[in-house]
Amino acid sequence: MADPTGFLKYDRAEPPKRPRDERVHDWREVYADVGQAERNDEVRTQASRCMDCGIPFCHSGTAGCPLGNLIPEWNDLVRWGDWEEASERLHATNNFPEFTGKLCPAPCEAGCVLSISPESGGPVAIKRVEETIAAQAWESGYVRPEAATVATGQRVAVVGSGPAGLGAAQQLTRAGHEVTVFERDDRLGGLLRYGIPEFKMEKKVLDRRLAQLRKEGTAFVTGCEVGVDVTVEELRERFDAVVLAVGALRGRDDTTTPGRRLEGVHLAMDYLVPANRYCEGDGPPAIDGEGKHVVIIGGGDTGADCYGTATRQGALSVTQLDQYPQPPSTRDDDRSPWPTWPYILRSYPVHEETGERRFAVAVKRFIGDEHGRLRAIELHKVRVEKDPETGRREVVPTSEEIEELPADLVLLAIGFEGVERMRLLDDLGLKLTGRGTISCGSDWQTEAPGVFVCGDAHRGASLVVWAIAEGRSVAHAVDAYLTGASDLPSPVHPTALPLAVV
DSSP, rough: OOOOOOOOHOOOOOOBHHHBHTTTTTTOOOOOOOOOHHHHHHHHHHHTTOOSSSSSSOTTTSSOOOOOOHHHHHHHHTTOOOOOHHHHHHHHHHHHHHHHHHHHHHHHHHGGGGGGGGGTTTSHHHHHHHHHHHHHHHHHHHOOOOSSSSSOEEEEEEOOOOOOHHHHHHHHHHHHHHHHOOOOOOOSSSSSHTTTTTTOOOOHHHHHHHHHHHHHHHHHEEEEEEETTTTTHHHHHOEEEEEEOOOOOOOBBSSSTTTTTTTTTHHHHHHHHHHHHTTTTOOSSSSSSSEEEEEOOOSSHHHHHHHHHHHHOSSEEEEESSOOOOOSSSSSSTSOOSSOOOOOOOOOOGOOOOSSEESSSEEEEEOOOOOSBBBEEOOOOEEEEOOOOTOOOEEEEEEEEEEEEOSSSSEOOOOOSSSOHHHHHHHTTTTOOSSSHHHHHHHOOOTTTTEEEEEEEOOOOOOOOHHHHHHHHHHHHHHHHSSSSOOSOOOOTOOOOOOOOO
16 A cells, blocks of 8 residues: 655655766766665655555556556555565566656656645656666566467567567567567667667667567567568568558658758758767768757757757757747646646756757748858747637747847757658558558558557557557457457557547
8 A cells, every 4th residue: 555645755856867067978868877775765765655546547548657557556566665576567567667767758647646736746756666667677687588388370570660569579479479570770679769869768778678579589670671672472471460560750841931942951850860870880970960050940859859969969059949839837727637648848858958949939931051051040929820610720920020040950840740651551552541640440450451550650659658558459459360369468449549638
């Protein structure tokens, strides 16, 4: 049983970060290395803030964690110092808690009962507890390969090695199927490898988990584009089922602002991928922020990743632009009541390091020099209006005043439009939805028999925790398809959505 008065005795505390002047000069993770004993004592105190709330919204599939993590249970186990059992509880619902502990924005904390009122001192530091359980599990050897005891003789191909694909692959391998993961890049991990900067998650964390999957029997093929290097006919001949976990990497572009085609204006992923390859030892990136005035358009996670990357590359200045007004610092109960995801200002560690964030502004035009290279942008103040009938948004200027801002490199981090066009889908006879995603039935099966879909390819660009949840759920569906029934967990339905105000 939890300590119902713990939140009255202890304040919420975030993990300590390395000094700003130190971390901006390397690619190591932002957070400080703390001794194991000190770290564990601090986190045991944080876990003690988990109260006996009766109905734990934190692990609700819609208002909290889509994985259904048994958060109150492992919080209480941590409080008592039973780290091994806490690891068992955590891994029972989450294949990769070290990924979510570092990368997930923690909808579980938004659903925590202590989030109802600021007077509670803030929600339980669930994300910090989760990451520490995972770290302690690896340090103590609790994480071991879990090989299947019986082989089914069935073969499954998983296309894509991001968190959804890896989650599906691990579950299906453990169920006794022969699983092969195909990845078109030269290294495994998808966005975990080349989309997430090293300072958010060092890739040794990913490599450690991949080693576990290999020891369990999952096979991996890199540098292989399914549909080209392996045809659909070969895929059908070799495998009994196929899982599409190809992501939603088609970046949204700006095709209307004058000057978009100037040299120096790029999509965010065209910038982040080579920067991450540099950290892997592949040489200097073609697009570099060193010595440049960098402007990032877009206020989300991808924009923050560009922000921290440009800082570490040695940019002269970094400015992040958002067309929406600055959100409030605390939850507005009328706009986003508990336990929905709150509309608040979200600041990342990179925003503490340098640079500037600008709100309610938009680029009027990109300005180039005589050689066609970007040199500046014109900004104007705007507001975003929504048509009540069509729901379409329009960016409207609120002032005739124009500001010119120096800019040598502009990065468009304005979202994703869905799955990339690929021959694989054409040859399978699959068409994308209006949202650019791949549709499926209630059993996660697409219109192509024996072909399933999960993760961003099905949901659209979303959170790592939803990707893992969909990977686990599609594994249940594939196992049932191949064997007639399945004991694998299925935490989410294909139509599941986070709780929201409409």
